[in-house]
Amino acid sequence: MKLYCSLFGHNYEVSKKVTSHVKEYTCKCCKRQLTTNSNGDLTELTPKFKEINSILEEMYLRRTLRSQEKAYSTSIY
Ligand SMILES: [Zn+2]
Numbered sequence: 259m260k261l262y263c264s265l266f267g268h269n270y271e272v273s274k275k276v277t278s279h280v281k282e283y284t285c286k287c288c289k290r291q292l293t294t295n296s297n298g299d300l301t302e303l304t305p306k307f308k309e310i311n312s313i314l315e316e317m318y319l320r321r322t323l324r325s326q327e328k329a330y331s332t333s334i335y
Pocket of ligand 1: 263267268269285286287288289290
């Protein structure tokens, strides 16, 4: 499997959408994981990046929830 990746390149698919800009990718063949870093480049998904992503995800979800609440209340009044 790893030989396939080194010959033909990794076969990444999005495994998790963290925010609208940050995603996590997993190679279907060798399970190597990448993520988008703060520069918008792809980098190895290390435990440190996993931690950053979970914080980002929480912030993103909270912000999304809040904007939905706002939309809801403005539709009432
Ligand atoms: Zn691979």
